[in-house]
Amino acid sequence: MSLDVDQAIDRRRLRRRVTFWRVFAVVAVLIALAGLIAGAGGARYIEKSTAHVARVTIGGLIRNDKQRVEMLEEIAKSGAKAVLVIIDSPGGTVTGSEQLYNALRKLNEKKPVIAVVEGSAASGAYIAAIGTERIFAPRSAIVGSIGVIFQYPNFHQLLQKIGVDVESIKSSPLKASPNGLEPTSPEAKAAVASLVADSYAWFKDLVKERRAMDAATLAKVSDGRVFTAAQGLPLKLIDEIGDEKAARAWLAKNKNVPADLTTRDWKGKSVGSEFRWLSALAPLFDYAGFSNLAAALSNDSLLRAAASTQLDGLLALWHPQLRN
Numbered sequence: 001m002s003l004d005v006d007q008a009i010d011r012r013r014l015r016r017r018v019t020f021w022r023v024f025a026v027v028a029v030l031i032a033l034a035g036l037i038a039g040a041g042g043a044r045y046i047e048k049s050t051a052h053v054a055r056v057t058i059g060g061l062i063r064n065d066k067q068r069v070e071m072l073e074e075i076a077k078s079g080a081k082a083v084l085v086i087i088d089s090p091g092g093t094v095t096g097s098e099q100l101y102n103a104l105r106k107l108n109e110k111k112p113v114i115a116v117v118e119g120s121a122a123s124g125a126y127i128a129a130i131g132t133e134r135i136f137a138p139r140s141a142i143v144g145s146i147g148v149i150f151q152y153p154n155f156h157q158l159l160q161k162i163g164v165d166v167e168s169i170k171s172s173p174l175k176a177s178p179n180g181l182e183p184t185s186p187e188a189k190a191a192v193a194s195l196v197a198d199s200y201a202w203f204k205d206l207v208k209e210r211r212a213m214d215a216a217t218l219a220k221v222s223d224g225r226v227f228t229a230a231q232g233l234p235l236k237l238i239d240e241i242g243d244e245k246a247a248r249a250w251l252a253k254n255k256n257v258p259a260d261l262t263t264r265d266w267k268g269k270s271v272g273s274e275f276r277w278l279s280a281l282a283p284l285f286d287y288a289g290f291s292n293l294a295a296a297l298s299n300d301s302l303l304r305a306a307a308s309t310q311l312d313g314l315l316a317l318w319h320p321q322l323r324n
Contacts, residue, residue: 075266102131130210
């Protein structure tokens with residue numbers, strides 16, 4: 001009898017020990033996982049997975065940006081209940097604008113996506129704006145500039161004056177034309193004009209479809225000019241005069257996205273960031289007495305100008321400084 005009691009006590013102690021070590025192992029695994037998650041940006045992961053309104057800023061010159069597309073794809077899988085696209089851009093390349101438009105349309109299939117124009121949404125930036133389902137803009141914001149441009153400098157006459165001839169052997173007359181080092185032939189101009197016309201037709205069709213415009217309105221807004229938001233509202237270029245707060249109110253009323261839901265910024269690689277090293281030189285020039293140059297190096301405008309030199313091909317870009 002006594003032996004049976006001792007065995008029962010031993011078995012009970014053994015079970016307790018096994019239970020303890022099992023619990024200990026589970027806790028240890030959880031702690032290890034928590035450490036791994038934290039080390040891999042777990043706090044950020046948790047933040048993105050919880051309910052919020054995502055804010056994406058489109059600024060500067062728009063170019064092809066794989067990282068931005070990947071970010072938008074990540075937002076589609078996140079806990080974001082809606083997306084605010086904050087736009088302040090003169091446009092950029094046609095292909096970069098098309099890439100951004102397609103990414104926003106794809107995102108809009110999963111979540112409400114609203115554009116808020118802060119300063120300007122011109123040319124390629126307007127292509128991005130119409131990729132959303134509704135456009136808000138303060139009354140004095142700039143929108144439109146529906147058009148495409150192909151520009152190149154021609155140094156032919158300057159080279160002639162200083163006695164420089166540039167010779168080339170081509171496989172065909174239109175190879176590498178126009179190149180700015182020789183007179184542009186009528187055939188080369190016609191070839192470029194056909195590229196511009198094709199992209200322009202695509203741009204206009206996109207505006208007509210997305211903004212539900214009739215032919216007369218489309219003709220009025222697609223001559224390349226820009227409009228204030230107040231002018232653009234009756235022309236259907238935007239949907240409502242307002243800012244981010246107005247956009248949040250619309251989301252609350254029409255998409256059941258609470259107005260007090262946290263807004264979180266999602267950031268990708270900024271335009272011109274490959275030139276950020278220039279700003280590190282500013283203190284050196286300031287110390288040497290070139291304060292104006294130092295200030296320029298510290299200013300984003302220089303970085304954007306440097307980035308603009310890498311814009312190749314057709315542009316959907318508003319640059320009033322080049323207009324007469």
